[in-house]
Amino acid sequence: MHLPTRLTFRSLGLLSLFLAVIAITVIYLHIQSSSNLTTLLSSSDTQLARFNATEVNEELGSGIAQENFPLLLTSNSAPSPRHENPTRQKHRSLSGSLGIGHCCSRLWAADSAKSIFHEQNAAGEGFGRKRSHGTNTAQLCAAAELLSVHSWWSHMDSVAVSWEDEEHRPYKSLHQRILEDFKGAGNPSSWEWGLKFFRYDRLALVNVRAYKDVGGWDTHIPFYSTDCDFHSRLTMRGWKQPNVEVGLVFDVGGTLDDLLELYPAGENEELDSKRYKRVLKKLEDIDVEKHHVKTNRNFWQGMQRGGQGEPFWRDAVGFEKGIRMWIEFGRTVFRHKWAHGDCEIIKAGRKFEDAWQIEWKNNKV
Structure with a gap:
């Protein structure tokens, strides 16, 4: 049995109106719920931050922990920028290189095998096809250390x-002085x-050539002892490490109260001003x-x-404890590698080929 056309349209109209009312009600309740939830989370985050600040102060002994970016405590994450999902431009005949670090799966996605530049350790050295469009290194190197001259x-x-x-x-700006030094x-x-x-x-x-010559950084030695190891190996191989004065670079653990102080008050401000x-x-x-x-620079x-x-996300106190453990572990590896207790391994007579060749016995050396 068929319903009259007029009745059918009327029923559909009432049904549409009913569904619209339900949808508006649901949206309103959702907005109210989200607003209440945001307020609750903002309050909880602030309380949690204050609680953790107390823990950090007790652990690190650094006095009152000052949050340099307080607005980040209660604000939501920024939306993803549009360039995160770029539109594919089909009419360009450009091919970018794909730099790949050491990976376990050995599966990569690329438009062409020729665009793959693979950086791996010695585990893949027997794969001739990979070597034809990649680089095998005994030590894992960064892209800049393999693809660039500097x-x-x-x-x-x-x-x-x-x-x-x-x-x-x-x-002359610091930037200009650096470029002039590089040009010369x-x-x-x-x-x-x-x-x-x-x-x-x-x-x-x-100098990337020097990095390759000494085998790169020793990744078995994390944090502070690793630069001692690396710089010493450069010296052992005859590579100089000059200091060049080009300006001022401050190593800071805090921020200026007003970042506008970094900028001149106007175009007519003289050099070496009171603000500067x-x-x-x-x-x-x-x-x-x-x-x-009293604790440490970090x-x-x-x-x-x-x-x-x-x-x-990482817990701040746990992160700091983990760093300290890795620093101490790095010192232990350094001692065993060079059979010496401090950074002065060259004065102690160690040579480049002595690494891991001398047994570490005296913990007081």
Whole structure:
């Protein structure tokens, strides 16, 4: 039996109206629930941050932990930028290289095998096909160490400032001085240095050829002892490590209260102004405070807050404890590798080929 057409349309209209009312009600309740939940989570995050701050203070003995970015405690994560999902441009005949580090699966996705540049350790050395479009290294190297003639590196907790005083006139920015030094270095094949230090390794220029010559960093030695091992091996192989003065680079564990202080007040502000001198004094104080803290120079890492529940979140105190354990482990590996207790292995007569060849016996050496 067929219903009249007029009745059918009327029923559908009433049904649509009913469903629309239900949908609006559900959306309203969801918004209210989300608002209440956000308020609750914001309050909980703030209380949790304060609780953890107390724990960090007790563990690290660093006084009152100051949160440098308080808004991150209660704010939601930023939305993903549009470039996270780029539109494929089909009409371009470009092929980018795919740099691959050491991976277990040995399965890669690429438009062409020719675009794969594989960086692996000796485990894959017997695979001729991989070697035809890849690089096998006994030590795992970063892409910059294999693909480039040189690379720059710095720390994430540094502030770089150009000289403005009378002694360093005419004025040149730190960036300009670095580029001028690099331009004057000549052909890379003639470089006799392995590293150039600009305020030690707060900013450094790497000669990739030297890195390859000594076998790269020893990844068995984590954290502080590893630079002692690496720099010593460079010296043993005849690679110089000069210090080059190009400006000021501060190693900091805190922030300026007002980041606008880093910028001139206007285009007419003179060099070496009162503002500039005031900023230098504050940065020097932060630098000194970081290196004279009772615990260690990485205390600032234990002061980080926020992010709990997000991917890759780490407990601040646990993270600090783990770092200390790895540092001590690195020192132990270093002692056994060179059969010596401190960084002065060259003065102790150790040579490049002595690594792991001398039995470590005297724990007091």
